[in-house]
Amino acid sequence: MSNITPIEVSIDTFEILVIEKSHQQLVILDISAKWCAPCRALEPILNAVAAEYNKDEFSLTKLEAEDENMKIAGRYSVRGFPTVIAFIRGEEVDRFHSAKMHDFVRNFIDDNLGKF
Template sequence: MSSIYPIEVSIDSFQELVIKKSHKQLVILDISAQWCTPCRILEPILSSVAAEYNNDEFSLTKLEAEDENMKIAGQFSVRGFPTVIAFIRGKEVMRFHSVQTHDFIREFIDKNLQEFK
């Protein structure tokens, strides 16, 4: 077990920390908003599940959908928060919305780790 905390992503760092990095490892992007109650509930669940994996298995990232960062949310047609997107080799491969269980998130990560290999 390892402790993985979400890496904060912005419009300026998105290409480097999500798109480019997804060529080396799976990147999970949590798009959320500070005012969003489900977002605040989901974040510790994501972090808890991510801590069950090794740091080098995937990258857990977070984008606060505010100001300029909303352009990224729009680019990926995000219609509600939270939206969690898996990226492999620069492309979105899967997503989910709203609060989910530990088991659901673990299955989401495992399925995408298999796809990455």
């Protein structure tokens, strides 16, 4: 079994690594900022939860909200960081904001896996 590790995306790779990939499997997008304390708190929780799953189950992607990447945050009306968005078949199906506990993140992923 190969566990999930986060994939860095940018404005240049977003369509392929998030939108196109979400036609094959659930894609979880973590939009965060380096200066954001809740982002730094959520990152290890997301990574730990993702490591519990097989890479064939979903894709965990990370977008650093800076420079040109802010266009993606604007496109999805992100009002704060971190914002985590679930994508299925090219569409946003769910999201949450701010740092969350391990069980919340696992339930978020499981609920969205059930939608695929």
